[in-house]
Amino acid sequence: MIYWLLYRIWRPIRDFVCGNLEALFQRGKNDALDDLDIIRSAVARTQNAQLLQKWYADRVFVWKSDPFKGRLDYVSKPWVSVARGYGDCDDMMAIAEYVLAPIRGEGHRASTYSEDGSGHAVYVFQNGFGLRWEMMSNQYHKGPFVSPEQAVRTCYGEDTSRMYIYGIGSI
DSSP states (O other): OHHHIIIIIIHHHHHHHHHHHHHHHTTTOHHHHHHHHHHHHHHHHHTOTHHHHHHHHHTTOEEOOOTTTTTSOOOOOHHHHHHHTEEOHHHHHHHHHHHHHHHHSOEEEEEEEETTSOEEEEEEEEOSSSSOEEEEOSSOEEEEESSHHHHHHTTTGGGEEEEEETTTEEO
């Protein structure tokens, strides 16, 4: 019940409020949105999701947790992360969703946690070749997998204690 409240009610509200407040402070940085649209069209043209991973690495994004050492963890708007040049795994998840969702069809944001309590956010999406799935994060791009659950589980493998795939639910 607590996970349902956290992921269905609290997290979307927190992401909306914090993400929009942050976006207000980043107004006028339209170059970032142009950069995202360029990579989106390149991925669409080549049908190669690995271009997004290369773009992310080439831009030398700096990993930086959200305020208060990550205790106020929220998802930034994709163009805000690009304008800042830094973010954490959930910010990359939002960038991946922005670039891949219109191209690849079904995709899901996901959060996964290990036995020791560490967590990671990823984006899982159909790879366009049948019903195969791929997973992308700020650390890696893996696939193909037979299901989104299998893709998300690869983050921590046997040490996965729980995961939540938005649109599918808790596992």
